[in-house]
Amino acid sequence: MASGYIEIDEELCKGCELCTTVCPKDLLEMALDRFTPKGYHPAELVDPEGACTGCAICSVICPDAAITVYRFVPAEKAGVS
Ligand code: SF4
Numbered sequence: 591m592a593s594g595y596i597e598i599d600e601e602l603c604k605g606c607e608l609c610t611t612v613c614p615k616d617l618l619e620m621a622l623d624r625f626t627p628k629g630y631h632p633a634e635l636v637d638p639e640g641a642c643t644g645c646a647i648c649s650v651i652c653p654d655a656a657i658t659v660y661r662f663v664p665a666e667k668a669g670v671s
């Protein structure tokens with residue numbers, strides 16, 4: 591299984607919650623303890639066990655392009671020796 595992680599740009603996130611509805615691993619939550627500069631609760635990755643696969647579904651659905659996805663590729667598949 592591939593692994594990955596995401597970064598959410600809180601300058602761009604408008605707290606619409608869409609990403610929280612599509613993650614197959616249910617790893618996205620709204621951070622109710624803080625606000626973005628624009629006054630929204632931002633989404634955040636809650637992944638203590640490293641379950642994110644880097645599938646990018648959250649990034650595709652985000653209307654504000656606030657999510658950057660990083661996916662780890664084994665060195666042999668990446669052509670690195
Ligand atoms: S990349 Fe996939 S698994 Fe990771 S947080 Fe986004 S939707 Fe969930």
Ligand code: SF4
Binds near residue numbers: 603632655
């Ligand atoms: S879909 Fe994008 S704008 Fe909406 S809560 Fe998630 S990161 Fe924020």
